[in-house]
Amino acid sequence: TPSTEKGTDWIARAHRDHVLTSWSKQSGPDPITVVDAAGCWFVDSNGNRYLDFLSQLVNLNLGHQHPRLVEAITEQARKSCFIGPTFANEARSRLALELDALTPGNLTSSFFTTGGAAANEAAIAIARAVTGRHKVVARYRSYHGASAGAMTLTGDSRRWGLEPLTTPGVVRMLDPYVPGGGNVDDPRYSAAHLEEVLQYENPGSVAAVIMETVTGTNGPIVPPPGYLKSIREVCDRHGILLICDEVMVGFGRLGTWFGIEQFDVVPDILTTAKGINSGYVPLGATIVGAHIRDVLRDIALPAGLTYAGHPLACGSAVASIEIMKSEGVVENAATQGARLQRGLEELTQRHPSVGGIRGLGLMWGIDLVGADGSPLIPFKGTPEQSAPGLAVVKAAKERGLWIGRQDSVIRLAPPLIITADEIDLALSILDEALVHADEAVGV
Numbered sequence: 001t002p003s004t005e006k007g008t009d010w011i012a013r014a015h016r017d018h019v020l021t022s023w024s025k026q027s028g029p030d031p032i033t034v035v036d037a038a039g040c041w042f043v044d045s046n047g048n049r050y051l052d053f054l055s056q057l058v059n060l061n062l063g064h065q066h067p068r069l070v071e072a073i074t075e076q077a078r079k080s081c082f083i084g085p086t087f088a089n090e091a092r093s094r095l096a097l098e099l100d101a102l103t104p105g106n107l108t109s110s111f112f113t114t115g116g117a118a119a120n121e122a123a124i125a126i127a128r129a130v131t132g133r134h135k136v137v138a139r140y141r142s143y144h145g146a147s148a149g150a151m152t153l154t155g156d157s158r159r160w161g162l163e164p165l166t167t168p169g170v171v172r173m174l175d176p177y178v179p180g181g182g183n184v185d186d187p188r189y190s191a192a193h194l195e196e197v198l199q200y201e202n203p204g205s206v207a208a209v210i211m212e213t214v215t216g217t218n219g220p221i222v223p224p225p226g227y228l229k230s231i232r233e234v235c236d237r238h239g240i241l242l243i244c245d246e247v248m249v250g251f252g253r254l255g256t257w258f259g260i261e262q263f264d265v266v267p268d269i270l271t272t273a274k275g276i277n278s279g280y281v282p283l284g285a286t287i288v289g290a291h292i293r294d295v296l297r298d299i300a301l302p303a304g305l306t307y308a309g310h311p312l313a314c315g316s317a318v319a320s321i322e323i324m325k326s327e328g329v330v331e332n333a334a335t336q337g338a339r340l341q342r343g344l345e346e347l348t349q350r351h352p353s354v355g356g357i358r359g360l361g362l363m364w365g366i367d368l369v370g371a372d373g374s375p376l377i378p379f380k381g382t383p384e385q386s387a388p389g390l391a392v393v394k395a396a397k398e399r400g401l402w403i404g405r406q407d408s409v410i411r412l413a414p415p416l417i418i419t420a421d422e423i424d425l426a427l428s429i430l431d432e433a434l435v436h437a438d439e440a441v442g443v
């Protein structure tokens with residue numbers, strides 16, 4: 001039994017046989033057992049150290065085991081672990097006030113959830129209740145979560161395994177992006193496209209348009225200048241609510257507290273999770289504008305969770321925000337993000353397999369391309385087609401750099417506390433790892 005077996009081998013074995021792992025075939029390779037972690041680094045049971053250049057699931061913005069955050073959670077646990085959502089609680093009220101102050105425009109009141117999907121579910125339910133309409137426009141290159149409604153909004157191919165999807169009224173539009181062409185400023189993919197979709201759908205039946213401010217997992221897709229503002233204008237023209245999903249990019253990931261600050265747009269509803277407390281305790285938030293809060297004074301909130309506003313989670317977020325402010329974490333994300341961008345631009349010059357880079361702040365993607373400039377790996381490529389991308393990720397991991405890949409894009413998103421030395425180390429490892437993609441291009 002685990003309690004008597006020496007060593008750590010049983011941990012991976014028990015996981016393999018008794019833990020069902022997200023989005024994976026359960027016959028996959030044995031998981032890595034993580035035995036220690038601090039700051040931007042984690043250590044496996046074989047003693048290998050990894051620079052976590054993905055912040056786990058792009059949520060661990062303050063890095064692993066931040067001592068002040070761990071201490072604050074311990075203190076909150078002593079004060080209040082749980083009190084039901086209808087009671088007022090100090091941690092919950094403090095966090096609501098913090099979010100009111102931190103978010104731009106009239107975003108003012110929060111429904112607290114257990115994560116990003118639940119925040120998007122609540123956003124849609126609120127938009128439908130407030131407008132009395134039922135349709136929702138979402139984009140193809142998107143991920144909004146794995147619960148029924150959030151998965152229906154999701155455009156990413158993870159939805160295929162769950163089809164037929166169960167939430168009626170979700171219609172899709174294209175993204176400001178062309179595969180291989182990067183981010184485009186093309187009316188075919190912006191407000192004019194939305195306007196056309198709305199014509200066919202009957203704008204009077206559409207409650208909301210939901211989009212990631214900067215697309216994360218299916219990107220990065222940085223909207224071209226004016227894109228989000230023009231989407232906002234189309235929404236306003238038809239009385240449609242705009243929901244910005246900042247589950248991944250909220251709380252400093254892009255070098256500002258919220259992504260919307262960089263695009264001069266205030267949505268009616270902002271959803272967030274992940275970086276709100278660096279994922280130390282499950283938490284998400286659906287933050288609504290004062291005009292929506294006012295409507296909700298007279299109709300029942302169409303959302304509720306046993307753990308809505310969980311004090312331990314809210315207390316951890318209050319502490320996390322305080323740490324981010326006092327340690328200049330958002331400023332660091334902007335500074336180190338610029339350093340990472342410069343380094344990646346140099347890699348683009350040196351590696352024929354790198355077609356370009358995309359991103360903002362500390363969320364970047366490297367586009368791997370073939371000799372003709374088209375994506376090196378096709379959308380949903382087979383393992384054989386994906387081999388060059390897999391080889392880059394493997395080479396990086398062997399050198400102690402933990403990175404991700406989606407199709408032809410190498411994904412990078414280090415903790416926001418990353419140092420200049422760690423950025424430089426990651427760049428030098430990437431320089432070596434990308435040679436494997438260059439070989440596939442035939443150079």
Ligand code: PLP
Nearest residue numbers: 115116117143144145216247248
């Ligand atoms: N929205 C976006 C943009 C995300 O990146 C994610 C998770 O990766 C979600 C929603 C879902 O969040 P969760 O996994 O906490 O439900």
